[in-house]
Amino acid sequence: MTAPATPSRYSHVTGWGLALPEKIVTNDDLSKTLDTSDAWITERTGIKERRIGGTTKDLAVEAGSKALQVAGLSPSDIDLLLLATTTPDKTIPATSCAVQEALGLACPALDFNAACSGFVYGLALAHGQILAGANRVLLVGAETLSRFVDWQDRTTAVLFGDGAGAVVLEASDQPGGLRSWSLAADGSLEHLLLCDLPGTIVMKGREVFRKAVAAMMAASQEALERAGITIDDINLLIPHQANTRIISTAAQRMGAPPEKVVEVLSWTGNTSSASIPTALVDAIEQGRVKPGDLLLLVGFGAGMTSAGAVLEWGS
Numbered sequence: 001m002t003a004p005a006t007p008s009r010y011s012h013v014t015g016w017g018l019a020l021p022e023k024i025v026t027n028d029d030l031s032k033t034l035d036t037s038d039a040w041i042t043e044r045t046g047i048k049e050r051r052i053g054g055t056t057k058d059l060a061v062e063a064g065s066k067a068l069q070v071a072g073l074s075p076s077d078i079d080l081l082l083l084a085t086t087t088p089d090k091t092i093p094a095t096s097c098a099v100q101e102a103l104g105l106a107c108p109a110l111d112f113n114a115a116c117s118g119f120v121y122g123l124a125l126a127h128g129q130i131l132a133g134a135n136r137v138l139l140v141g142a143e144t145l146s147r148f149v150d151w152q153d154r155t156t157a158v159l160f161g162d163g164a165g166a167v168v169l170e171a172s173d174q175p176g177g178l179r180s181w182s183l184a185a186d187g188s189l190e191h192l193l194l195c196d197l198p199g200t201i202v203m204k205g206r207e208v209f210r211k212a213v214a215a216m217m218a219a220s221q222e223a224l225e226r227a228g229i230t231i232d233d234i235n236l237l238i239p240h241q242a243n244t245r246i247i248s249t250a251a252q253r254m255g256a257p258p259e260k261v262v263e264v265l266s267w268t269g270n271t272s273s274a275s276i277p278t279a280l281v282d283a284i285e286q287g288r289v290k291p292g293d294l295l296l297l298v299g300f301g302a303g304m305t306s307a308g309a310v311l312e313w314g315s
């Protein structure tokens, strides 16, 4: 599904926030209980450490609260809370309702699951609601994947981490903000990456790798075309953080130079729905995002889903 932003009402990011658990688990820590090594994990994934702990609600509340603060908004200003997560704290009710209560919001709230593409899906969903009349949407990607990892399985345990990232999207008549998006899903690929209930994450890593590169390129290309720009116009590429080799292969094939690519993977691991907003917030906090910059956000994940979006940064 692709669509350009309607040129009468725009969705700008005006607030952002990050939450990571305090506990750091290094590759050396994992090597004590698994048949693995820092050298293997670093070389094959780019991951050096990951943050573990907390609840999805608490991480989402912390990231969401920071985003409200940066936007200078009070809880009553928010018209909708969207929580992208594959790891809700409970099956019923939605974790977003607990987040809504903790943040003091008075708006509708829902969870949705598009796996690692969730945050980019969420940008498009939020924009749709802004076109329909909402003025401010709080979008959070939050995960506690450590609860669904088999800590005896070296093929997955070394990959994932916990965390949350959030943005406030505000309606504006000023051009910019979300310029375009491209969303896709292919349910025939469910067997490549899944977690039954009850159960732990299982993945066919090599196959996911191959699909991931192709999916990222297709989603990026479609989002760029929809925005009427090329990769050369992009100031920063903010990809899902699953594997540094996936990121560099896709970036190279797309023609994005390494200095334009944002990576936080080495210290976060793969945080699924939280990974793209974490990379976005880190880039902002590092001073890498300037007014007028064009950002290409691109994700892929279980489903399989994939999504790309072009975001024009406001002032």
Ligand code: UT7
Pocket: 035, 036, 037, 040, 041, 044, 045, 116, 154, 155, 156, 158, 193, 204, 205, 206, 207, 208, 209, 212, 242, 243, 246, 270, 272, 300, 301, 302
């Ligand atoms: O966000 C969700 C999307 N998920 C992803 O994007 C993950 C995509 N896939 C990947 O990132 C990579 O495929 C992995 C990092 C999961 C695996 O890397 P790989 O280079 O594809 O390794 P492999 O699966 O081909 O395994 C190579 C070898 C195997 O041993 P043998 O059969 O050659 O003897 C594995 O058993 O590496 C072994 N291996 C490990 N060795 C040490 C697998 N995991 C480990 C480990 N430590 N942690």
